[in-house]
Amino acid sequence: MPDSPLLTAAAVAVIALAIAVVVAVGLKVLRSFRDLGTDAERATYHTLHAASQAGQHLRRGLNPAGAAKASRHLRTLLGCDALAITDTSGVLAWDGAAEEMKPRLMDLAAGVLAGGRTAVLPPGPDGTGTGLAAVIAPVRADSRVVGVVAAFAPSAGAGLVRAAGEVADWVAVQVELAELDSSRTLLMEAEVRALRAQISPHFIYNSLNAIASFINTDPARARELVVEFADFTRYSFRRHGDFTTLAEELRCIDRYLLLERARFGERVQVSLRVAPEVLSTVIPFLSLQPLVENAVRHGLEAKEGPGHITITADDAGAYAQVTIEDDGVGMDPAQLTSMLAGHIDGDHVGLRNVDARLRQVYGDAHGLVIETAPGEGTLITMRVPKSQPGHDA
Amino acid sequence: MNAGVAAAALAVVSVATAVIGFYGLRISRTTGDFYVASRTVRPWWNASAIGGEYLSAASFLGVAGLILLSGTDALWFPVGYTAGYLMLLLFVAAPLRRSGAYTIPDFTEARLDSRAVRKVTSLVVVLVGWLYIVPQLHGAALTIRITTGLPSWVGSVAVVVVVCLTVVAGGMRSITFVQAFQYWLKLTALAVPILFILFVLAGTGYSPVAAPAVNPTGQPPASLYSNVSLLVALLFGTLGLPHVLVRFYTNPDGQSARRTTLIVLGLLSVFYLFPTAYGLVGRMFAPELGRSGQPDAMVLLLPRELVGGAAGDLLAALVVAGAFAAFLSTTSGLVVSLAGVVSQDVLGAGVGGFRLAAVVSAVVPLGFALMTDSLALAGSVGLVFAFTASTVCPVLLLGIWWRGLTDAGAIAGMVTGGLLCGGAMIAGSVAGAANTPAWLAQPAAWSVPTAFAVMVLVSRATAGRVPATLSRVMTRLHTPERPLATGR
Numbered sequence: 001m002p003d004s005p006l007l008t009a010a011a012v013a014v015i016a017l018a019i020a021v022v023v024a025v026g027l028k029v030l031r032s033f034r035d036l037g038t039d040a041e042r043a044t045y046h047t048l049h050a051a052s053q054a055g056q057h058l059r060r061g062l063n064p065a066g067a068a069k070a071s072r073h074l075r076t077l078l079g080c081d082a083l084a085i086t087d088t089s090g091v092l093a094w095d096g097a098a099e100e101m102k103p104r105l106m107d108l109a110a111g112v113l114a115g116g117r118t119a120v121l122p123p124g125p126d127g128t129g130t131g132l133a134a135v136i137a138p139v140r141a142d143s144r145v146v147g148v149v150a151a152f153a154p155s156a157g158a159g160l161v162r163a164a165g166e167v168a169d170w171v172a173v174q175v176e177l178a179e180l181d182s183s184r185t186l187l188m189e190a191e192v193r194a195l196r197a198q199i200s201p202h203f204i205y206n207s208l209n210a211i212a213s214f215i216n217t218d219p220a221r222a223r224e225l226v227v228e229f230a231d232f233t234r235y236s237f238r239r240h241g242d243f244t245t246l247a248e249e250l251r252c253i254d255r256y257l258l259l260e261r262a263r264f265g266e267r268v269q270v271s272l273r274v275a276p277e278v279l280s281t282v283i284p285f286l287s288l289q290p291l292v293e294n295a296v297r298h299g300l301e302a303k304e305g306p307g308h309i310t311i312t313a314d315d316a317g318a319y320a321q322v323t324i325e326d327d328g329v330g331m332d333p334a335q336l337t338s339m340l341a342g343h344i345d346g347d348h349v350g351l352r353n354v355d356a357r358l359r360q361v362y363g364d365a366h367g368l369v370i371e372t373a374p375g376e377g378t379l380i381t382m383r384v385p386k387s388q389p390g391h392d393a
Numbered sequence: 394m395n396a397g398v399a400a401a402a403l404a405v406v407s408v409a410t411a412v413i414g415f416y417g418l419r420i421s422r423t424t425g426d427f428y429v430a431s432r433t434v435r436p437w438w439n440a441s442a443i444g445g446e447y448l449s450a451a452s453f454l455g456v457a458g459l460i461l462l463s464g465t466d467a468l469w470f471p472v473g474y475t476a477g478y479l480m481l482l483l484f485v486a487a488p489l490r491r492s493g494a495y496t497i498p499d500f501t502e503a504r505l506d507s508r509a510v511r512k513v514t515s516l517v518v519v520l521v522g523w524l525y526i527v528p529q530l531h532g533a534a535l536t537i538r539i540t541t542g543l544p545s546w547v548g549s550v551a552v553v554v555v556v557c558l559t560v561v562a563g564g565m566r567s568i569t570f571v572q573a574f575q576y577w578l579k580l581t582a583l584a585v586p587i588l589f590i591l592f593v594l595a596g597t598g599y600s601p602v603a604a605p606a607v608n609p610t611g612q613p614p615a616s617l618y619s620n621v622s623l624l625v626a627l628l629f630g631t632l633g634l635p636h637v638l639v640r641f642y643t644n645p646d647g648q649s650a651r652r653t654t655l656i657v658l659g660l661l662s663v664f665y666l667f668p669t670a671y672g673l674v675g676r677m678f679a680p681e682l683g684r685s686g687q688p689d690a691m692v693l694l695l696p697r698e699l700v701g702g703a704a705g706d707l708l709a710a711l712v713v714a715g716a717f718a719a720f721l722s723t724t725s726g727l728v729v730s731l732a733g734v735v736s737q738d739v740l741g742a743g744v745g746g747f748r749l750a751a752v753v754s755a756v757v758p759l760g761f762a763l764m765t766d767s768l769a770l771a772g773s774v775g776l777v778f779a780f781t782a783s784t785v786c787p788v789l790l791l792g793i794w795w796r797g798l799t800d801a802g803a804i805a806g807m808v809t810g811g812l813l814c815g816g817a818m819i820a821g822s823v824a825g826a827a828n829t830p831a832w833l834a835q836p837a838a839w840s841v842p843t844a845f846a847v848m849v850l851v852s853r854a855t856a857g858r859v860p861a862t863l864s865r866v867m868t869r870l871h872t873p874e875r876p877l878a879t880g881r
Contacts, residue, residue, distance in 0.1 A: 008764070011819045014815060276434040277642070282493065317729075317732060389493045389500070389502075389503030389869075
């Protein structure tokens, strides 16, 4: 049943698309006629552009995929016939001509890897064994040689030797940056572990005391609390995985609050509003529980009379939005800011850790949003993308 | 028809949709019943929601109109719409639920590790969504014109305004419950009037005007090719509908995603009994409705035609309410899922971006709908299914079940399928309905296999581009997950 209106609509869409393509191509062509400065300026631009392109691929350190993409840009940068990047054990990437030499490159580079000095090999049987000369420069990160950059050209002049040395040094800087990144990740992991350990002493002491007070008066409840306590600790001490689902984290909060209410009685009131659509959203492990603990300890403990905590989780388009609100004593925003920035140490280690982890995993736009003032309570908002195919809960 | 009763029915449906959307989940609870288990969406609820979202203007109005016109040939539509879920159940539901991706572009990006594939998929998904919204708005325009006598554009604009308001105001927080409500409303709105009509007919001993086999318009029956091609489009097209796939993420795990699909199959089968009954009753007792040139309005007109009086008016109002629920639920589901894609890929993240994207996603098809005029709702929706089957479906099926798919293959296949199917649709509209040969009017039978073939061949040719993350992603798709924390 062909249906002309719908098809007209489709035709309009296709025509609009075609116009958009033509405009985009036109703009691109026009742009190429623009004045792009003197030759020197353009040379500088091309060099820096190639370097920054290559830099992106080396941000994860020396690995085959990154090196393969970076070597293409580095070869244009040096203007040589072939360029190879190796680590200490093998060739990671080869771009350009004379790939038949690839198996022998590690032998040629052995001296450079051991001695850390640039080697220049002439063409022919005495040198590289092919028609190309080679400059092999060491990549030295933290005073260790972690690999080489090898450039191949018909002749190895002083210009190529110097440039190859500079490129190798530049690669070394990128590798050091990558190591910095991974040590930052390690630091975060260590902080999470510390956080898990940190929850315990204070809370364990209080919980055990609260349970003890029920053993004679209400043994059934005491037993139930001990079971909850065991489940709570099992969750917080679990070893595998940096991520969990919102549902599991809420369950952990439920246990935590059950124990806190054994201690505070009716002083802690909690209401919860959760959209079922976001229950399976993946969130960083132990990212909500510290926020609730913060609300209980710093918001309500210091306050007289009953306190109220509201937890909501909403479906907000591509994001899940979780808020935790208490009507406790609140905080001084200035002090909170410097505490989150890490300038001063406070009791709010949990907040800072959660904030830092969220920023690290999802980017700076996803840090905690905290609205508070002394005496006015606290509202903490957290937004995480619902779609995280890379993260296993 | 009594315009006041119909208008009141429309207002009630719109307000009820908005109210459930806003307040469905506002019931706060204390920790006394903090059970997360009580908050997961049960398969029954979720299946109702999928039914509510899926049963669009085409199912509510179009199927009955087609049966009135072309008899048993039109039965392939409800068969295809329902059987598509069998394909979904067998091949897509559980793995997609496990993938952790929330939209089809998310899935293709994760599976093929490529931004370019994501961009192409987003474009296709937005196009599919827009094409799918247009017939809904046409249905609304038709309903308003027939029932209240107001100009056509009022209906389309009213649907877009209600959907925009609820989505932008954050009213779709509890979208699952809104959609589930809509399914049962639609079912009631179709079932009660037709049962009433049947009782009245049986009671008065009304004798049929024509035999059920007689075609009121004298059209020739559709060819075997047309039926096969239509069935291919509907079977494979269901796999790629963006608003349907999103619903599966509300299931806590892959297993309940499967159970949900099974219930959906049942719910749809029950639902489609009624449009079929309308079509048959229309053929036997009111064949003149088929010659009026507006077979889609048959469901709206039949109660008054055959029952008449105040009872007829009330039944007609009920049908109108159900029809409006169909437009609202399908459009809002599409707008929400399109807004997710548009805001992520074009406007950048953020609440403001999502709202703007929602308005854009609803207003663009409104423009198309106002510029064009509908003839056959079921046919238009069938073509959208053909387009989906030629583009999104091959990527999903091969992405889930074939390790060899590459980003280059996926893009080549989607572009080929989209161009072939889109080209056939445009060529058909240029030539006009009467001059279009069957192979051009129903392109799915050749465009879908071509898209699959191109995807496989190009992937084979670029086998070196298989993503490094392949094994991890495939493991995730196909191994059962730990259950969501629901037990205690």
